[in-house]
Amino acid sequence: MKVLVTGAGGMLAQDIVPCLLERGYEAIGLRHDDLDITDLAAVRSAAGSLEPDLVINCAAYTKVDEAETDEYRALMVNGFGVHNLCLVCQGRDIPLVHFSTDYVFDGAKASPYTIYDAPNPINAYGRSKLMGEKYVLWLLNKFYLVRTSWLFGLHGSNFIETMLELGQRQKHTSVVNDQRGCPTWTYHLAQAVVALIETGRYGVYHITNSEATTWFDFAKEIFGLSNVDIEVAPTSSDKLPRPAKRPGNSVLDPYPIPEVLGREMPSWRQALKEYLAQRNTVTKSGV
Ligand SMILES: NC(=O)c1ccc[n+]([C@@H]2O[C@H](COP(=O)([O-])OP(=O)(O)OC[C@H]3O[C@@H](n4cnc5c(N)ncnc54)[C@H](OP(=O)(O)O)[C@@H]3O)[C@@H](O)[C@H]2O)c1
Numbered sequence: 001m002k003v004l005v006t007g008a009g010g011m012l013a014q015d016i017v018p019c020l021l022e023r024g025y026e027a028i029g030l031r032h033d034d035l036d037i038t039d040l041a042a043v044r045s046a047a048g049s050l051e052p053d054l055v056i057n058c059a060a061y062t063k064v065d066e067a068e069t070d071e072y073r074a075l076m077v078n079g080f081g082v083h084n085l086c087l088v089c090q091g092r093d094i095p096l097v098h099f100s101t102d103y104v105f106d107g108a109k110a111s112p113y114t115i116y117d118a119p120n121p122i123n124a125y126g127r128s129k130l131m132g133e134k135y136v137l138w139l140l141n142k143f144y145l146v147r148t149s150w151l152f153g154l155h156g157s158n159f160i161e162t163m164l165e166l167g168q169r170q171k172h173t174s175v176v177n178d179q180r181g182c183p184t185w186t187y188h189l190a191q192a193v194v195a196l197i198e199t200g201r202y203g204v205y206h207i208t209n210s211e212a213t214t215w216f217d218f219a220k221e222i223f224g225l226s227n228v229d230i231e232v233a234p235t236s237s238d239k240l241p242r243p244a245k246r247p248g249n250s251v252l253d254p255y256p257i258p259e260v261l262g263r264e265m266p267s268w269r270q271a272l273k274e275y276l277a278q279r280n281t282v283t284k285s286g287v
């Protein structure tokens with residue numbers, strides 16, 4: 001089976017392509033320079049010459065704060081870019097795997113968000129991702145729409161790396177304790193997504209590492225496991241204002257992933273331990 005992966009230079013794509021190859025797929029990754037998903041003719045032409053059996057869209061505008069002042073660009077990529085992929089997948093009658101975000105929710109719910117909850121984004125990035133979701137739902141029958149959250153991976157800048165860099169420079173820091181979500185390792189997500197496409201069960205899914213936390217508790221665990229001597233104080237989002245508002249609760253309920261895959265996702269603590277071990281191997285071997 002031939003799989004076309006868009007946005008192949010991104011953090012998630014760089015775990016998805018090797019995962020596909022390991023499972024015996026022919027995986028073709030196209031980076032932003034190779035294929036701009038906002039260009040419908042280019043998307044048609046790439047699909048026409050490569051003739052994929054399935055497309056995995058990892059291309060996205062992911063700068064959450066910048067999107068507040070560049071909403072047009074975010075909508076172009078996360079909305080109209082996805083629209084283009086949908087048209088091409090629809091025309092060729094092939095499935096599309098598309099990623100969305102916990103930030104399509106407003107965070108007001110007291111319990112985890114299920115796949116049946118109505119999105120109501122509170123920032124520009126969330127609005128642009130919701131537009132992409134709508135095109136998938138409107139235009140396609142064969143799709144896996146996968147919402148995920150708080151990604152970290154070996155091939156991109158992420159919260160863990162930010163904390164570890166900070167730990168080298170500072171003896172004290174403050175981290176927000178009023179946003180709750182599910183940190184997710186791109187490697188675990190990639191494995192789950194490849195397993196999901198093997199089920200053939202199309203639909204909307206929430207895939208994250210299991211168990212929820214706050215950025216504050218996540219940071220404490222990162223420093224603890226990495227033996228970084230730093231004092232971490234909890235703070236609130238209003239004391240550390242950022243251009244984009246974040247939902248207070250963006251915990252995603254995994255139903256029906258455990259039923260469909262026949263297993264639970266590993267916990268974020270387990271994922272963090274494995275990530276740190278792999279990261280240290282890569283750093284030591286100088287790769
Ligand atoms: N990161 C998170 O915490 C998080 C959380 C929830 C959901 N998600 C979703 O998960 C997916 C993967 O995220 P990620 O963290 O791997 O993102 P990422 O590292 O920012 O990768 C996105 C890739 O898309 C490329 N791209 C941007 N515009 C493009 C265009 N018009 N055409 C083709 N490629 C384009 C980017 O290339 P350039 O950099 O060269 O522009 C980049 O290589 C996204 O759908 C994202 O919305 C991410």
